[in-house]
Amino acid sequence: xxxxxxxxxxxxxxxxxxxxxxxxxxxxxxxxxxxxxxxxxxxxxxxxxxxxxxxxxxxxxxxxxxxxxxxxxxxxxxxxxxxxxxxxxxxxxxxxxxxxxxxxxxxxxxxxxxxxxxxxxxxxxxxxxxxxxxxxxxxxxxxxxxxxxxxxxxxxxxxxxxxxxxxxxxxxxxxxxxxxxxxxxxxxxxxxxxxxxxxxxxxxxxxxxxxxxxxxxxxxxxxxxxxxxxxxxxxxxxxxxxxxxxxxxxxxxxxxxxxxxxxxxxxxxxxxx
Amino acid sequence: xxxxxxxxxxxxxxxxxxxxxxxxxxxxxxxxxxxxxxxxxxxxxxxxxxxxxxxxxxxxxxxxxxxxxxxxxxxxxxxxxxxxxxxxxxxxxxxxxxxxxxxxxxxxxxxxxxxxxxxxxxxxxxxxxxxxxxxxxxxxxxxxxxxxxxxxxxxxxxxxxxxxxxxxxxxxxxxxxxxxxxxxxxxxxxxxxxxxxxxxxxxxxxxxxxxxxxxxxxxxxxxxxxxxxxxxxxxxxxxxxxxxxxxxxxxxxxxxxxxxxxxxxxxxxxxxxxxxxxxxxxxxxxxxxxxxxxxxxxxxxxxxxxxxxxxxxxxxxxxxxxxxxxxxxxxxxxxxxxxxxxxxxxxxxxxx
Numbered sequence: 217x218x219x220x221x222x223x224x225x226x227x228x229x230x231x232x233x234x235x236x237x238x239x240x241x242x243x244x245x246x247x248x249x250x251x252x253x254x255x256x257x258x259x260x261x262x263x264x265x266x267x268x269x270x271x272x273x274x275x276x277x278x279x280x281x282x283x284x285x286x287x288x289x290x291x292x293x294x295x296x297x298x299x300x301x302x303x304x305x306x307x308x309x310x311x312x313x314x315x316x317x318x319x320x321x322x323x324x325x326x327x328x329x330x331x332x333x334x335x336x337x338x339x340x341x342x343x344x345x346x347x348x349x350x351x352x353x354x355x356x357x358x359x360x361x362x363x364x365x366x367x368x369x370x371x372x373x374x375x376x377x378x379x380x381x382x383x384x385x386x387x388x389x390x391x392x393x394x395x396x397x398x399x400x401x402x403x404x405x406x407x408x409x410x411x412x413x414x415x416x417x418x419x420x421x422x423x424x425x426x427x428x429x430x431x432x433x434x435x436x437x438x439x440x441x442x443x444x445x446x447x448x449x450x451x452x453x454x455x456x457x458x459x460x461x462x463x464x465x466x467x468x469x470x471x472x473x474x475x476x477x478x479x480x481x482x483x484x485x486x487x488x489x
Numbered sequence: 490x491x492x493x494x495x496x497x498x499x500x501x502x503x504x505x506x507x508x509x510x511x512x513x514x515x516x517x518x519x520x521x522x523x524x525x526x527x528x529x530x531x532x533x534x535x536x537x538x539x540x541x542x543x544x545x546x547x548x549x550x551x552x553x554x555x556x557x558x559x560x561x562x563x564x565x566x567x568x569x570x571x572x573x574x575x576x577x578x579x580x581x582x583x584x585x586x587x588x589x590x591x592x593x594x595x596x597x598x599x600x601x602x603x604x605x606x607x608x609x610x611x612x613x614x615x616x617x618x619x620x621x622x623x624x625x626x627x628x629x630x631x632x633x634x635x636x637x638x639x640x641x642x643x644x645x646x647x648x649x650x651x652x653x654x655x656x657x658x659x660x661x662x663x664x665x666x667x668x669x670x671x672x673x674x675x676x677x678x679x680x681x682x683x684x685x686x687x688x689x690x691x692x693x694x695x696x697x698x699x700x701x702x703x704x705x706x707x708x709x710x711x712x713x714x715x716x717x718x719x720x721x722x723x724x725x726x727x728x729x730x731x732x733x734x735x736x737x738x739x740x741x742x743x744x745x746x747x748x749x750x751x752x753x754x755x756x757x758x759x760x761x762x763x764x765x766x767x768x769x770x771x772x773x774x775x776x777x778x779x780x781x782x783x784x785x786x787x788x789x790x791x792x793x794x795x796x797x798x799x800x801x802x803x804x805x806x807x808x809x810x811x812x813x814x815x816x817x818x819x820x821x822x823x824x825x826x827x828x829x830x831x832x833x834x835x836x837x838x839x840x841x
Contacts, residue, residue, distance in 0.1 A: 448836070
């Protein structure tokens with residue numbers, strides 16, 4: 217009786233999952249594996265091998281990889297500083313990090329447009345100080361920058377969570393037994409924080425790989441990422457079959473990263489959000 | 490009891506989810522769903538329409554014809570009134586998406602100049618489906634303080650001097666039109682060799698291009714972000730008002746003359762209200778308000794008469810004498826295969 221009641225409570229979630237996860241997935245696979253006449257085909261998936269598609273996939277993988285690595289390098293020291301802060305000030309800093317996420321993703325990216333433009337805020341300051349101006353907007357660097365800015369909190373939070381949970385006694389024991397701070401970090405802190413790192417990587421890498429807004433707004437549409445190709449197929453080219461076929465390819469990468477997370481993060485320790 | 494409560498909760502939750510889909514029933518005289526280009530109307534006119542008729546307007550915007558089409562053809566949202574361009578209207582007629590208009594319900598269409606209906610015959614034979622709303626050309630907007638000599642032709646967009654100072658249109662037909670005209674071909678060609686040549690020209694030009702954008706050309710040019718931009722003539726007056734250094738030219742090699750027209754979808758739920766909306770938009774005072782606001786050339790002759798500023802009423806930019814220019818063309822629908830050829834070439838350019 218009791219278990220039935222609990223199951224009923226899950227009803228809305230089930231309805232939600234069916235309507236907004238299962239049905240769309242089925243539709244993606246249906247469109248991806250059929251042609252315009254509704255005949256079964258692998259052509260849409262294999263179309264990834266076409267030069268313009270494979271190139272956009274490579275660029276997307278490369279940019280996502282770079283921004284993920286930079287995010288780790290930025291977020292790890294920050295998370296360690298936060299954990300070691302006295303009192304409640306770490307909670308305040310974490311709040312500051314989450315705060316921008318309450319604002320719309322698009323608006324935040326558009327704000328960077330005004331900052332990075334040739335006649336934008338940064339270059340105006342440089343001009344005022346009689347320094348040479350920089351070409352920032354509409355370059356691959358601007359895209360990477362936009363990715364890092366938008367997805368950094370997703371790296372900081374899991375790292376912070378996992379580091380916070382490390383028992384200080386373990387670290388103290390290592391120091392007592394003669395390990396210096398570098399050794400303690402390499403042999404104790406780092407291995408214990410792997411679940412957080414992996415979870416952070418997934419949460420930064422996957423959205424970076426699939427984004428099309430960042431490259432449109434900060435890259436001036438000059439660099440075509442795989443996300444842009446798929447978006448174009450659905451919107452302007454109205455070829456849903458090809459768009460879905462390429463989405464299936466992209467899904468493979470997402471599934472791989474989910475499996476990796478599942479292996480390293482068995483207890484869901486790194487799940488911050 | 491508790492079970493009943495949770496069942497009711499579920500029902501309420503599901504019900505509210507579904508209720509979101511049906512939407513509100515609108516004003517006292519119903520509702521009309523309008524799908525128009527971005528920043529393409531004075532919103533005050535919509536309010537006036539709502540007040541005068543008691544019909545609520547659900548207003549949505551699109552950025553390119555190509556984005557609009559799949560949303561309408563998929564039927565996911567049932568729009569009543571749409572404002573596509575010439576070739577897209579032809580495509581929608583071909584796909585049986587449009588309703589024949591009842592001109593007895595559109596008395597104000599007499600205000601539209603006959604030459605615009607004649608021009609519309611190219612994509613809407615017999616003028617059965619569309620009422621012209623705006624028209625113009627595609628041309629070059631340049632900043633006179635940022636160039637050495639006046640820009641006069643498309644070929645100037647391939648001048649290495651202007652590296653990183655050129656804004657191109659990020660839509661397949663407009664971008665390829667520039668390259669096809671540069672090479673002296675028709676903008677409606679479906680000759681693969683000609684298209685490949687145009688694609689190669691765009692790839693050659695790519696290192697010089699600062700960005701491929703649509704509506705943002707306007708703001709970037711006003712903000713001195715680039716020296717040269719490809720833009721619709723309707724933006725010229727507005728941009729000059731904001732930044733007097735900007736000059737609009739119709740390129741020597743010829744360009745596109747376009748008409749954006751109101752149409753009603755085949756399965757419009759509110760066809761009567763849709764006719765009322767279109768008719769309202771053709772009223773001279775309303776057309777004038779829209780012209781003042783969006784500054785796109787109006788085909789509404791009665792509205793043009795009402796323009797107080799003589800300079801604008803006789804402005805060569807707002808109301809050009811098309812007979813003076815060579816090689817003007819209107820886009821025509823290329824068929825599904827033609828569309829695919831263009832999309833493929835454009836994708837190769839973008840991925841380069």
